[in-house]
Amino acid sequence: MKKFTLTEQEKTNLLTRRAMKNQYEYLTHLVDQDMSIYVEMNIKKRLGMSPTDTPQIDIDSGEVKLDDKVYAPTPEETAQITKGPTK
Numbered sequence: 001m002k003k004f005t006l007t008e009q010e011k012t013n014l015l016t017r018r019a020m021k022n023q024y025e026y027l028t029h030l031v032d033q034d035m036s037i038y039v040e041m042n043i044k045k046r047l048g049m050s051p052t053d054t055p056q057i058d059i060d061s062g063e064v065k066l067d068d069k070v071y072a073p074t075p076e077e078t079a080q081i082t083k084g085p086t087k
Contacts, residue, residue, distance in 0.1 A: 043057070
């Protein structure tokens with residue numbers, strides 16, 4: 001296997017680019033986190049959604065969609081339904 005070495009300038013350029021990429025990723029994370037908090041504290045509150053609701057937001061059109069909830073009984077409720085009413 002052949003082995004080569006980067007020049008100091010190449011190494012510095014690559015390290016600088018990697019550091020810049022890490023900064024962009026960190027900033028992207030902060031913006032995503034801020035958007036999530038904004039949705040939780042403002043949009044969901046204004047629309048009367050519960051904290052467990054997961055809306056689908058189309059920012060370009062301004063449309064907010066929320067899937068209808070389907071009620072699923074708990075295991076205890078299911079057992080009660082299959083047994084019938086308690087005497």
